[in-house]
Amino acid sequence: MKTKAKELLKTIYGYDNFRKGQEIIINHTLSKRDTLGVMSTGGGKSICYQIPALIYPHLTIVISPLISLMKDQVDSLKYLGVRAGFLNSTLTKDEYIKLILGIRNKNIKLLYIAPERLMSDKFINFIKEFPISMIAVDEAHCISQWGHDFRKSYLEIPNFLEKINQRPQILALTATATGKVRKDIIEKLHLQTPKIYVDGFDRDNLTFKVEKGVVPEAFISEYLKRNSKKSGIIYAATRKEVDNLYSYLLLKGFSVGKYHAGLDEKERSSFQDKFLKDDIKIMIATNAFGMGIDKSNVRYVIHRNIPKDLESYYQEAGRAGRDGAPSEAILLFFEEDLSTQEFLIEQNEESSKELKITKRKKLDAMVNYAYLESCYREYILKYFGDKRIKNYCGNCGNCKNFKDIQSFTLDAQKIFSCIGRTKESIGISTLTNILMGKVDSKIERKEYFKLSTFGIMATYTRVNLEEFIYYLISENYLEQSAGSFPTLKLTNKAFEVLKNIKAVFRKSNESVTFDYFEDPLFETLNSLRKEIAEKEGVPPYIIFSDLTLMELAEKKPSNRWEMLKVRGIGNQKFKNYGNLFLKTINQLSPQEIDMLHVDNIIDEKYLGENQLINLRNSLNIDITTDELKEILIKTLFTN
Numbered sequence: 001m002k003t004k005a006k007e008l009l010k011t012i013y014g015y016d017n018f019r020k021g022q023e024i025i026i027n028h029t030l031s032k033r034d035t036l037g038v039m040s041t042g043g044g045k046s047i048c049y050q051i052p053a054l055i056y057p058h059l060t061i062v063i064s065p066l067i068s069l070m071k072d073q074v075d076s077l078k079y080l081g082v083r084a085g086f087l088n089s090t091l092t093k094d095e096y097i098k099l100i101l102g103i104r105n106k107n108i109k110l111l112y113i114a115p116e117r118l119m120s121d122k123f124i125n126f127i128k129e130f131p132i133s134m135i136a137v138d139e140a141h142c143i144s145q146w147g148h149d150f151r152k153s154y155l156e157i158p159n160f161l162e163k164i165n166q167r168p169q170i171l172a173l174t175a176t177a178t179g180k181v182r183k184d185i186i187e188k189l190h191l192q193t194p195k196i197y198v199d200g201f202d203r204d205n206l207t208f209k210v211e212k213g214v215v216p217e218a219f220i221s222e223y224l225k226r227n228s229k230k231s232g233i234i235y236a237a238t239r240k241e242v243d244n245l246y247s248y249l250l251l252k253g254f255s256v257g258k259y260h261a262g263l264d265e266k267e268r269s270s271f272q273d274k275f276l277k278d279d280i281k282i283m284i285a286t287n288a289f290g291m292g293i294d295k296s297n298v299r300y301v302i303h304r305n306i307p308k309d310l311e312s313y314y315q316e317a318g319r320a321g322r323d324g325a326p327s328e329a330i331l332l333f334f335e336e337d338l339s340t341q342e343f344l345i346e347q348n349e350e351s352s353k354e355l356k357i358t359k360r361k362k363l364d365a366m367v368n369y370a371y372l373e374s375c376y377r378e379y380i381l382k383y384f385g386d387k388r389i390k391n392y393c394g395n396c397g398n399c400k401n402f403k404d405i406q407s408f409t410l411d412a413q414k415i416f417s418c419i420g421r422t423k424e425s426i427g428i429s430t431l432t433n434i435l436m437g438k439v440d441s442k443i444e445r446k447e448y449f450k451l452s453t454f455g456i457m458a459t460y461t462r463v464n465l466e467e468f469i470y471y472l473i474s475e476n477y478l479e480q481s482a483g484s485f486p487t488l489k490l491t492n493k494a495f496e497v498l499k500n501i502k503a504v505f506r507k508s509n510e511s512v513t514f515d516y517f518e519d520p521l522f523e524t525l526n527s528l529r530k531e532i533a534e535k536e537g538v539p540p541y542i543i544f545s546d547l548t549l550m551e552l553a554e555k556k557p558s559n560r561w562e563m564l565k566v567r568g569i570g571n572q573k574f575k576n577y578g579n580l581f582l583k584t585i586n587q588l589s590p591q592e593i594d595m596l597h598v599d600n601i602i603d604e605k606y607l608g609e610n611q612l613i614n615l616r617n618s619l620n621i622d623i624t625t626d627e628l629k630e631i632l633i634k635t636l637f638t639n
Contacts, residue, residue: 005030005051012054012080013047014548014570021199022047025171028195029134030055034170036140036185039199041175041318046073049136049171053110054082056133059103061168062112064138065151070112072276072294076542077110081572086112087123103130115142115153118160128164135161137189140172141311144184145355158190170194175318176201176311179385201314201384205321208376209330209397210369216304216332217248223302223330224254224282229517230299231275234284235316237305237340245304246284259285276539278530287312295539296323297546302330305337306370308344309362310383313369323545333370338363375399409497411457412472412504416494418453419478422446424489427480431488432465471506516546521585522553528584532577543577544568556585 005026009015018026025037025048039045053060064070070086077084085099085108102108117123135157137143143154161167172185186194211219220234236242239260246258257271257280274280276295283289287307301320307313313331321327345359369379377393393399418434419426426434433440434448437455448454457465469488472478477494480486496502516522526540526549533540544552548568557563563578564571 004055008051008054009047011571012082014564014566014568014573018047019044021197024197025173026051028197029169029171031195032169034172034191034194036172036182036191036194036196037199038174038177038182038197040201040203041315041322043175043199045138045173045175048173049134049138050077050082050110052134052171053136058131058133059106059108060110060134060136061127061132062110062136062138063115063118063154063157064112065115065142067114069138069294070114072539072542074110074112075538076294079538079542079572079576080570082110083108084110084112087117088114100126103127115151115156118156119153124160124163128166132164132166132168134169134171137170137172139174140185140189141174141177141181143188144177144181155188158188161190176315176384178311178383198385201381201386202377203318203321204395205324205326206317207326207328207395207397208317208380209328210333210372210376211330212333212370214332216334217245219332220245220302220304221249221252221254223300224249227300228281229523231278231281231295231297232283232300232302233289233298233316233319234282234302234304235289235307236284236286237307237337239286241304242284242286249282249284255279255281257283259283259289261286261288277533278540287316294322295319296541297325298322298327299325299546300328300330302332304332306331306333306341306366308341308359308366310366310369310380311362313366314380314384323541323547325545325547325550331370338367373398406506407503408468408506409503411468412477412494412497414453414456415469415472416477416490416498418451418456419488419490420498421451421453422448425487427487428466428469431469432462435465436460436462472504475504477504516550516553519553521556522549524584525549525552525581528581532580544573544581552581552585557582558586 006018009018017023021037021039022044025035025039028035028037029048029052037045037048039048049060049062062070062073064073067086067088067090070088071090074084074086083102085102087096087099091099099108103111113123137154137157140154142151143157144150170189170191172189172191174181174185177185182196182198185191186196224232234245236245239262242258242260246256249256257275259268259271263271271280271283272289275283278297298320301317303313303316307316317329320329341363342360345356345363348356365383369376372379375393376396376398415431415435418431422431422434430440430442430448432438433443434451434454435457437458439449443449460468469478472494473480473488475493476491477497479489479491481489493502497504529540529543529549532543536543545568548566551566551568552563555562555566557566559582560574560578563569563582564574569578
């Protein structure tokens with residue numbers, strides 16, 4: 001079964017290996033044991049029940065809290081070639097009949113339902129006719145009053161199991177659950193000698209920051225200008241705050257929507273649909289928005305007001321970067337916002353005195369986080385019982401200010417000198433190889449190994465050296481040329497450093513992630529994804545995630561086999577979209593051909609059949625690709 005699981009992961013989802021938590025939970029599940037899995041948002045919980053469901057002989061029922069989440073999941077599965085469906089009030093009569101027939105004919109492997117459906121006698125009488133292999137309980141913390149999203153309908157799950165006269169295996173999954181909530185889940189779901197797996201809560205692709213004493217509208221407006229090409233969510237504590245911020249940003253010309261319980265259903269659905277499809281970039285919302293959203297390409301989450309507890313904050317912040325790509329979680333903290341949360345605690349008539357005391361303590365923990373001067377990430381992880389990080393993560397607002405600034409002027413001068421000595425004709429990969437003293441075919445042909453800068457930074461690792469080069473690009477010491485094979489150019493700032501007029505200072509722990517949203521090829525692929533999504537009527541991230549587009553832009557696959565090595569591309573995804581993206585990646589305009597150096601084309605990795613065909617067509621010459629390849633090689637060596 002384990003071999004089959006890994007095979008399905010590759011062929012359907014396009015990944016070579018499970019993440020550690022996924023593998024452990026799936027192994028527990030395939031051993032036919034009740035299982036409780038706690039994995040952080042973006043950790044890939046859905047695969048933990050989807051893979052076993054495809055292996056098991058009978059139906060798997062997935063209990064999911066919101067209709068929109070079901071639709072997203074089912075749409076994604078259908079595009080992967082998986083037989084799935086959902087049963088809720090949005091179905092037309094014809095869709096309902098088709099679903100029922102699909103279940104009867106065993107054409108549905110995964111059935112998504114809301115917990116409220118479990119109270120329907122009509123549904124119970126229908127579904128108990130069919131053998132059920134597994135019940136997957138998503139957002140399982142909703143069954144506990146000690147959790148942050150308690151829903152009474154989840155308490156119906158044990159009653160439902162009694163009424164259908166069978167006891168399927170249960171897999172309960174959640175992103176944020178303290179020890180007390182985990183115990184509650186096990187007891188209330190009546191899990192039988194369950195296997196329990198609590199993954200590390202760390203989201204290392206998320207950068208956590210707290211901003212105090214800023215003017216909120218000005219800060220948000222400036223941040224959105226700097227990140228205009230990216231999707232994000234801004235959370236506010238009240239409907240009024242959402243409406244005010246929405247109106248302000250709309251007047252400023254930003255692409256925004258809003259979401260709260262005070263809007264009618266049609267308006268909420270319209271804004272949500274536009275956000276999912278990237279027709280608007282920014283959603284301003286109360287905490288009513290998000291649990292049902294599977295949008296993977298959210299690059300930032302900003303909290304305009306402090307949330308009620310760390311569970312809520314971490315789950316809402318975790319809606320950024322679900323695809324694993326770099327993202328930010330920013331909290332704006334103002335002491336006056338505390339009174340709003342305190343009021344909401346006191347006014348909740350359903351809360352017992354004990355529960356109100358617990359909620360106040362949780363709010364105190366949230367306030368402590370806002371005032372923190374040590375590592376934000378470590379504080380969050382300790383709160384959830386994960387103690388792997390000790391004092392310093394290197395990737396949060398506080399950690400980035402821990403260490404003194406150091407001079408990196410000499411290292412920068414070595415890099416600038418190398419670029420100058422190659423007449424600004426090389427890209428990042430070749431530059432790194434020269435500086436590290438690594439000989440490849442291009443370096444040998446161009447005799448770059450004879451440069452005085454060859455091997456001058458051999459003590460650097462490739463990762464650290466490339467990261468430092470990206471830092472110099474981000475700080476405008478270097479520029480990248482346009483086109484498919486960008487080369488590095490020195491700016492005036494770099495020349496001033498070479499002449500010792502200016503110095504390069506940097507925090508020794510600072511890291512910079514290359515912003516793919518400024519890369520022309522990534523933008524082209526992003527536009528193609530949007531175009532396909534609009535034709536098919538689905539959100540763009542269902543076609544490919546941002547992370548997949550980033551890998552495509554970086555690796556530039558030239559054929560099917562290279563493309564299938566990219567994360568997130570399996571056989572079905574390639575069948576649906578592979579050739580469209582390959583054509584775009586490998587298509588060169590006549591202007592780009594004029595700009596390309598012959599040695600860039602002739603490098604082995606650029607001798608793919610597709611690229612040679614595109615080059616031949618662009619040059620409008622009547623020869624075979626093999627003849628073109630031979631001409632290029634002869635041209636190179638005679639020059």
